[in-house]
Amino acid sequence: MTRFHPPGAPVAVLTTQPLDRALDYRAPTGGVEDGAFVEVPLGPRKVLGVVWGEAAGDWPVEKLRPILRVLEVPAMGSPFRDFIERAAAYTLTPLPAMLRLGLRAPGLGEVPGKRRVYGLGTGTPDRATPARQKVIDALRDRPTDLFALSELADLAGVSTSVVKGLCASGAVLEQAMPRDADFPPLDPARAGKPLAPDQAEAADALRAEIATGDYGTTLLRGVTGSGKTEVYLEAVAECMARGRQALVLLPEIALTAEFLTRVQARFGARPAEWHSGVTQAERRRTWAKTAEGQARLIVGARSALFLPYRDLGLIVVDEEHDTSYKQEDGVLYSARDMAVLRASCEGAQVVLATATPSLESWANAELGKYKRLDLTSRFGEAVLPKLATIDMRDEAVAGGRWISPTLKRAVEARIIAGEQSLIFLNRRGYAPVTLCRACGQQVACHQCDARMVEHRFLKRLMCHQCGETAPMPEVCPSCGVEGKLAAVGPGVERMAEEVTALFPEARVAILSSDLFGSARALKAKVEEIASGGADIIVGTQLVAKGHNFPKLTLVGVIDADLGLQGSDLRAAERTFQLMRQVSGRAGRADKPGQALLQTYQPDHPVIRAILTGDEEAFLREEAAQRRAAGVPPYGRMAGIVISDPDAGVAFDVGNALARNTAGLDEIGAEVYGPAPAPIARIRGRHRVRLLVKAPRQAPIQPALAAWVAGIDLPRSTRLSIDIDPQSFL
Ligand code: ADP
Numbered sequence: 001m002t003r004f005h006p007p008g009a010p011v012a013v014l015t016t017q018p019l020d021r022a023l024d025y026r027a028p029t030g031g032v033e034d035g036a037f038v039e040v041p042l043g044p045r046k047v048l049g050v051v052w053g054e055a056a057g058d059w060p061v062e063k064l065r066p067i068l069r070v071l072e073v074p075a076m077g078s079p080f081r082d083f084i085e086r087a088a089a090y091t092l093t094p095l096p097a098m099l100r101l102g103l104r105a106p107g108l109g110e111v112p113g114k115r116r117v118y119g120l121g122t123g124t125p126d127r128a129t130p131a132r133q134k135v136i137d138a139l140r141d142r143p144t145d146l147f148a149l150s151e152l153a154d155l156a157g158v159s160t161s162v163v164k165g166l167c168a169s170g171a172v173l174e175q176a177m178p179r180d181a182d183f184p185p186l187d188p189a190r191a192g193k194p195l196a197p198d199q200a201e202a203a204d205a206l207r208a209e210i211a212t213g214d215y216g217t218t219l220l221r222g223v224t225g226s227g228k229t230e231v232y233l234e235a236v237a238e239c240m241a242r243g244r245q246a247l248v249l250l251p252e253i254a255l256t257a258e259f260l261t262r263v264q265a266r267f268g269a270r271p272a273e274w275h276s277g278v279t280q281a282e283r284r285r286t287w288a289k290t291a292e293g294q295a296r297l298i299v300g301a302r303s304a305l306f307l308p309y310r311d312l313g314l315i316v317v318d319e320e321h322d323t324s325y326k327q328e329d330g331v332l333y334s335a336r337d338m339a340v341l342r343a344s345c346e347g348a349q350v351v352l353a354t355a356t357p358s359l360e361s362w363a364n365a366e367l368g369k370y371k372r373l374d375l376t377s378r379f380g381e382a383v384l385p386k387l388a389t390i391d392m393r394d395e396a397v398a399g400g401r402w403i404s405p406t407l408k409r410a411v412e413a414r415i416i417a418g419e420q421s422l423i424f425l426n427r428r429g430y431a432p433v434t435l436c437r438a439c440g441q442q443v444a445c446h447q448c449d450a451r452m453v454e455h456r457f458l459k460r461l462m463c464h465q466c467g468e469t470a471p472m473p474e475v476c477p478s479c480g481v482e483g484k485l486a487a488v489g490p491g492v493e494r495m496a497e498e499v500t501a502l503f504p505e506a507r508v509a510i511l512s513s514d515l516f517g518s519a520r521a522l523k524a525k526v527e528e529i530a531s532g533g534a535d536i537i538v539g540t541q542l543v544a545k546g547h548n549f550p551k552l553t554l555v556g557v558i559d560a561d562l563g564l565q566g567s568d569l570r571a572a573e574r575t576f577q578l579m580r581q582v583s584g585r586a587g588r589a590d591k592p593g594q595a596l597l598q599t600y601q602p603d604h605p606v607i608r609a610i611l612t613g614d615e616e617a618f619l620r621e622e623a624a625q626r627r628a629a630g631v632p633p634y635g636r637m638a639g640i641v642i643s644d645p646d647a648g649v650a651f652d653v654g655n656a657l658a659r660n661t662a663g664l665d666e667i668g669a670e671v672y673g674p675a676p677a678p679i680a681r682i683r684g685r686h687r688v689r690l691l692v693k694a695p696r697q698a699p700i701q702p703a704l705a706a707w708v709a710g711i712d713l714p715r716s717t718r719l720s721i722d723i724d725p726q727s728f729l
């Protein structure tokens, strides 16, 4: 309920400061409504906040400080405030931290007209220096974008004074921040592609859901290329035609470019964008126009769930099974689950689109909580690729080589036919392990319990946990012997080396997320490959995600067993999804495709399920096992990670928690641990893990909150709770 507070009335204001609750203030001259964005005094500072309903009233009104200013942006609607509260309660996140996700508009509190932005000018610098050239290069890369000063300096990797120095000559143009321009209107009435019968049926069903004006979730399942995107664009059209806003979430920024082009073709203009790849000025515009309701379609990353929609009618979560929807830093949340929560607060529809549903979504559809639509055929003539295994126990492969003779012959045949092959290995870098042949030690990160991974392309070692990099050492860091360091095991860069050696005439392209400095560079590469600029693509899971390569007819998976190792409860599900996704890359259009999986365990049930492609049978079997074990989605889990520079301190806290489980026992929850986390040290902090498992209906959040509140944490110790953990590291 939104209400108006007359001047001088006490109101609660929630700020993003780390306090445990909203504080009381006095409404300003002119009064203020619930949800208004305001500036309030806090100690000696001024901070931003949102009017959060009735005052708590534990201070006399005359002692309250007044709200200083009401920002000139539309107030936060009550569905959004409701969402923030429920998301905070679900993920056990303090309200201020949750609110911060909703206030991510750059310069929200600044007075309009005072901000200055920088873009490419027409002048030439009076004096050329390498630093100045970096700025010019960065701007030439994005000639139409306008940047904040520090943003441009960061992008170019120079100090702000370098940017300032370029303004005098006009090489960089400084100007007052223009008023946020409206987004060009999208026309939902434009005709889409004529739909195939199963597409048309699914589109009708989604339109009917939208017409209810209520919350609902639909799982839209269809193999890659079955035309799911065309179908959900019909739902977007229906939503916009009814005057409501639509949000499409994509798992990977690299996928947005292709999608924006499709939106433009369908609706006549580009939608608003929200992700880390767009400038601050553009993000500000998207935030403001979303709040006004002028931006009707927003395409973004998971954080777009926290935009201030005026009237949100539809959220599409594309590739809903994708693990990158889980935010693993700071506030821990699953964007898929939060999309459902936000939609239920807004009276909006959710479409979960995927070729390989997550077991969670599949189970919700089985239970009837979600509706389910299936697209059964590929669009047009294209057929699914034929899948087969290559039994590596029967193949003669030399040491330090990974491509079997069978796979080699298959690639050769494609080269002769003028078609593309993909060699897939889901491991970045050159080699996962660097070993000293003199002392036998592996090169490890000095601040994490993790190996350093050689990236030969960057000529550096990199820690995939903390991002630390170091030049490739000449001598062993452990024993000091020179020239004995050896790469062990394959990474995607090493595969490219082997491919080049095996097929010296072929044009080879590598696609791995760390090899591209910008989304733009990656996009250019993808387009080049799609138009036939490579014979063989060597890639990581980056290629499994949605890029279309029309000439690709063969997928060779180097190590289909890779994801099956390890104790992760979703290992089977993930391997199944990834193998199906990557195989689905082969044979679009009119050319049949083939996928060959190199494996040492061709009889493993997961490998067999991948081959038969009987997804329902696989999911039913997975579901039966998880139900028997009482694990998600048939039970609830929470991961607790305690970290401290001192391993003993972290363990003491873990043991104290493990001794004090009365509240959890009451709801039928079990506690496992403490144990050292699989990665026992990150950035110099020792990590100890506990796992809580509870029955599906158990009220796990309040029990967990009370449990950890009962422990006094040493100042150096951090404790994080991950509800529904996806990764167990
Ligand atoms: P998915 O999202 O299921 O992978 P897409 O919607 O991307 O499938 O469709 C795959 C390809 O088929 C795209 O190039 C798309 O433009 C084309 N396509 C899908 N449906 C139609 C249709 N009804 N008419 C023409 N082309 C279509």
Ligand code: ZN
Binding pocket: 445, 446, 447, 448, 450, 463, 464, 465, 466, 467, 468, 683
């Ligand atoms: Zn590290």
